Amino acid sequence: MLATPARTPQAPATPLRPISTPVAKTPTVATIRARLNNIWPKFPLWLRDAPFAVAWEMMRIGVHCKVDLSTLDMDYNPAWATESGIEIMWEDLQRYDVEKPIDPSDASLANPRFRNFPDKPAADAYIAAVNGDFKSRGGMVVMVAQLVYNEKPAGPLYHVEMKPLSLDTKQCRLARRFGPDRFLEILIPSPTARAAQHSKMAGASTAIIDWITGGQHSLAGRQWRAFYTKKAGFRTPKTDVFLLPHDPKPIQTDRIHLFAEGGLNFMPAPEGDDAFVVDERETPESRTEFKVSQMLDWLLQIKMSEKNRDQPYLKLFSRIHLGLTKTTxxxxxxxxxxxxxxxxxxxxxxxxxxxxxxxxxxxxxxHIRDVLGHAEIPAAVQGRIGSAKGMWIRDVDDTDENNIFIETFPSQRKWECDAEDPHQRTLEIKDVSRELSPSTLNLQFLPVLEDRAIDKPKMRTAIAERLKKDLEREFAAQDNAFESPLHFKQWLGQQFSTREGRVSRGYVPMMGGIPEKQEEVLNMLLTGGFDPRRQEYMTGVVYKLQQQKCDDLKLKMKIQVGKSAYIYMCVDFTGTLEEGEVHLGFSNKFCADNEGESFTLLANRDVLVARSPAHFPSDIQKVRAVFRPELHSLKDVIIFSSKGNVPLADKLSGGDYDGDLAWVCWDPEIVDNFHNADVPTEPNLDQYLDKNKTKFSELIGSSPVPQGRRKKPAPVNNDQVEKAIYAMIDKSFQFAMLPDYLGICTNFKEKLCYSLNSVSNRPALVLSSLVGKLVDQSKQGIIFTEDKWADLRRDLCDNLRLRDPAYKGSFMMDIDKIPPHALHIVDFLKFKVGIPAIAHHLKALKAKTSTNRDDPLGPHRWDPDLVLFHKNIENLTPPSTSMKQVLKALKEALEPVFELWQKETAKRQTSPPSPGTAQYKARVARVYQAYQAITLESLGCKVNPSTALLLSGGTWLADAGEDSVFALLKASATFKYYYDRHNTFTWTMAGRQLCVLKALATREGRLGGHLTVSVPLMNAAMSTDQKFVKQYLARQEGNGGWVVDDEEGEPGEYDDY
Structure with a gap:
């Protein structure tokens, strides 16, 4: 049983201070180890009876506010474990600040302690955590923390940042079996990254990894142990949270998965029961101690199977990911x-x-269709079951809906699994085939398409025409959006998806009086009745959004090809397709954008198939699409032949059928101008690559199974296996956290092909083969060092001068000075076609959204509807002296808030915060708090009972806060006095109330409709009904009063307007 820590004596309440660590003139490994001893925040014993979700969120507040909660003299409040628990937490902490303030004589301490709270967790995530065992509607509550390097030479090596509880719509197998609350993810700067601190110090990275894997980590009252890691890409540290250098470079990050082996209120595991597995019915508040080694043995069944123990330990370690994959x-x-x-x-x-x-x-x-709530039975599902992973396609010979079976093949099974536990017999759905839609052309395909073109200028022209058409459609939709607010609402719903953020939180996050995201700001203003053609604040937001989108288009051009789609690759089990043939049918008509064509199947035509990334010229193949009646029931997947010597999937960048998507193109202008390249012979890279083939059995000293022989499982020593599992974790972490050369080699190869303007030269072929091997580096145990990388570069292209691709930069390239044959195809498309069209569009949009005070129909800052409320109240002042005093005091109270805004967000600051950053949001929050503090009571006016009753809205509205009559008056006054002085201040403070004022003043509500209100969750659930908009606009524009309802009507049925 894990020991319960002794109660910490109460000390004077103080913010967190770094624990002093001796600083050597030259840091040593011993210094690094010492600085790793005090990373995690202390757990306050007054939280020991709190549900784990409450403990997590309270600890997160303490870490964010830099307050050591273990020094506070507080008591757990059961109200924290309710739906409004976060708000009550905040109120209790602020009350504690008032009742037990810090000694003001100590200037080094922040006072008050709890000034700026962190972001709230999503409401549905917190409710699921405190009331639903960290589960909700098939999803799970996720806990994430981040470690950020401490730039100071003393104190803990890392700062801890705890993320708010969030809700994932899916779960993983391990979470289903052992509970989501027992799993924690930590993001950490890779100890071996070149940009990492101490990267040049021998032994430093090993010391850090030893600290990660060598024992338990105490956080939020639980003891966690690391068991898996994977690269998490490059991330830029937050300069505004940890006071890092102003412009830190992105650094390679690793994602570490930890399991809660024990903690406060955990029950001890039964002694001497080696087969013990915790009961899956346990709840977060009634957990039993369980080791990482036991959890991994349940998943990988190491003790049970000698064959499993005979696998290379790095490959076995990689299989842990199957248990962590988010599925349904x-x-x-x-x-x-x-x-x-x-x-x-x-x-x-x-x-x-x-x-x-x-x-x-x-x-x-x-059954899968029913579970997912889809209309169509899927032809294929990507998933996992037991030790098997990959795709499962419907058996075309099975027509009995009551028949239940699934088959696995050796290529799918990754270890031996006895499937005794129902969780090992559950088909976990990662994705399914679904209705297809036109796709964009991956830029990686462009050099290969040109290389394999029969007529290269013709191929370049065809792709350029598609880019032009795509941009023209995009810009035409933007222009059309300004026809009316409803047109604008339709365009906004098509261009910007807000669903993911709304689903994860259950509400629209606000920054002051407006939503955090600019597209949500437009949604709110449109819903409130504002016209984007008339309100300057809206047109400014529109221009910023479109400018950002155009900047993205410049960096990552999206070329839509109407006759193309990304489709799951499957194989023909019937043997009816010949080598070089494919079968593709659609569940519904496939509409090729605005090209006027639709397809139900592809037959008797050539098509291109490719898989990203495409490195070799042979990674795009021309094949023949045919229709086979035997395969007619398999829709929305592309069926490859099972005949021939080499599977077609393997020709496409070494693909397989475990869930790979193929880009399929049947545009004749592209397909007919293409001819295949032979798959090149794989070069020998043995002199540059080594391999770790150590088997798990060698970690416990047992002998491997001889080839071709079977023998009864030898008895294993449980203690030895347990030690071997922890040895596997440590060694695999050391290997997985080695410097990642995949991105480095890929970028180098791209520069080489760009400099030579060729993808079929020998160095490119060698580098493409290397990149293909490095994709599976951690699983295959491939060892590739900096020295070997230098040797390979010297051997391949020692005398070549490589240039950075111009298309990756943000500068404009003068392509007229470059001969056409030497101009890279992506440079041509970007600088000759894309950027000029984008610049022309932005210039036109700027003219349309700019204020012209001589144009009464153009956008303006002023809106009389927003001052009408203040004017009506002002009209009461002659007979009401107290009302006059209120208006005067309100005007005077707003000015200090505006001055605070200028101070917090002034551009003249040395390093002003950028909008959207955590620092900017924190500063806005401070101003908004001051704005909210302006209440009728705070004005200090002596008002008569009738005035007080009017402004409070009566007893029933006395606690309405932001929705009170006084709040509307304050918003109207804010607009009146500051709309022209500082538009952003006005809307950021009073945006929500200004929408109420606009809706109350709108004329549309008097035509038979009525204003509506909604609670946050229902507001988050609202989305643009594109069919309604389309049909309503068609009616308004007189384009036909008879409109087909595709969703509810049968063919031939119409709605009569």
Missing amino acids: SGYVFNKDDIMHQAEDLRSPTGQVMNDGIGRMSLGVAR
């Missing part, structure tokens, strides 16, 4: 319903032709 629980099979095939489909040369794919019954596919 699909179907729990009986053991007899799972058919484990002994052999894969093989070609005459012995190659596996169905790598990663098996079949399922129609009944299973139907």
Whole structure:
């Protein structure tokens, strides 16, 4: 049983201070180890009876505010574990500041302690955590923390930042079995990254990794142990949170997964029961101690199977990811319903032709449809079951909806699994095939398409025409949006998706009186009745959004090809397709954008298939699309032939059928001008690459299973296996956190191909092969060092001068000085086609959104509807002296708030905060807090009872706060006095109330409709009904009063308007 820490003596309440660590003139590994001893914040014993979700959020507040909660003399409040618990937490902490203030004589301490609270967790996430065992509607509550380097030479090596509880719509197998609350993710700067501190110090990275894997970490009252890690990309540290240098460079980050082995209120595990597994019915408040080694043995069944122990430990470690993949629980099979095939489909040369794919019954596919709530039965599902992963396609020979079975093949099974636990027999759904839509052309495909073009100028022209058409459509939609507010609402819904943020939070996050996101600001103002053609604040937001989008288009051009789609690759188990043939049918008409064509299937035509990333010239293949009646039920997937010597998927950048998407193009101007390249012979890279082949069995000293022989499982020593599991974790962390050369080699290869304007030269082929191997580096145990990378560069291109691609930069390139044959295709498309069109559009948009005071119909800052409320109140002042005093005091109270705004956001500051950053939001929050503090009581006016009753709205509105009559008056006054002095201040403070005032004053509500209100969750659930907008506008514009309802009507049925 884990020891319960002794109660910490209460000390004077103080903010967190770094624990002093001796600083050597030259840091040593011993210094690094010492600075790793005090990373985690202390847990306050007054939280020991709090639910874990409450403890997490309270600890997060303490960390954010830099307050050591263990020094506070507080008591747990059960109200914190309710739906409004976060607000009550904040109120209690602020009250504590008032009742037990810090000694004002100590200038080094922040006073008050709790001034700026962190972002709130999403309401549904917090409710699910305190009331729903960290689960909600098939999803799970996720906990994430981040470690950021401490730039100071003393104190903890890392700062801790705890993220708010968030809700993921899916769960992983391990969370389903052991509870989401037992899993924690930590983001940490990679200890071995070149940009990492102490990267040049021998042994420093090993010391940090040893600290990560060598024992338990205490956070929020639980003891966590690391068990898996994976690269998490490059991230830029937040300069405004930890006072880092102003412009730090992005650094490679690792994601670490930890498991709660024990903690406060955990029950001890039974002694001497080696087969013990915790009961899955346990709740977050009644957990039992359970080790990481036991959890991983449940997943990988190491003790049970000698074959599993005989795997390379790095490959076995990589399989942990299957247990962490976020999925939807699909179907729990009986053991007899799972058919484990002994052999894969093989070609005459012995190659596996169905790598990663098996079949399922129609009944299973139907059940998956029902679980996901889809209308169509999917042809294929990507998922996991037991130790198997990949795709499962419907068995075309099975027509009985009540038939239940699924089959797995050796290429799908990653370890031996006895499937005794129902969780190991559950089909976990990662994704399914679905209705297809036109796709954009990946820029990586462009050099290959040009390389394989029969007529290269013609190929370049065809792609340029599609880019032009795509931009013209984009800009035409923007221009059309200004026809009316409803047109604008339609355009906004098409261009900007707000669903993900709304779903994760359950409300629209606000920054002061307006939403945080600019597109949500426009949504709110449109809903309030504002016209984007008339209100200057709206047109300013529109221009910023479109400018940002155009900047994105310049950096990452999106070329839409109407006759193309990304489609799951599957294999023909029936054997009806010949080599070089594919089958593709659509569940609904595939509309090729505005090109006027639609398709139900592709037959008797050539198509291109490709897989991203495309490195070799052979990574795009021209094949023949045919229709086979035997495969007609398989829709929205592309079926590849199982005949030939090499699977088609393998020709596409080494792909397989475990969930890879193919880009399929049937645009004749592109397809007919393309001819295939042979798959190149793989170069020998043995002199540059080494491999770690150590097996797990070697970590426990047992002998591997001889090839071709089976023997009864030898008895294993449980203690030895446990030690070997922890050894596997430590060694795998050390390997996984080695410098990542995949991105470095990919970028180098891109520069080389750009400099030579060729993708088919020998250095490019060698580098493409290297990149293909490095994709699976951690799983395959490939060792590639900085010295070997230098050797390879010297051997391949020692005398070549490589240039950075111009298309990756933000500067304009003068392409007229470059000969056409030497101009890279992406440079041509960006600088000759894209940027000029974008610049012309932005110039026109600027003219349309700029204020012209001589144009009464153009955008203006002034809006009489917003001062009408103040004017009506002002009209009461002659008979009401107290009302006159209120208006005067209100005007005077607003000025200090405006001065605070100027101080907090002034551009003349040395380093003003950028809008959207945490620092900017924190400063706005301070101003907004001062704005909210202006109440009728705070004005100090002596008002008569009738005036007080009017401004409070009566007893029933006395606590309405932001919705009170006084709040509307304050907003109207804010607009009257500051709309022209500082538009952003006006709307950021009073935006929500200004929408209420506009809605009350609008004339549309008097035409038979009525104003409506909504609670935050319902507001978040609202979205633009594109069909309603389309049909309503068609009616208004007189384009036909008979409109087909595609969703509810049958063919031939119409709605009569």
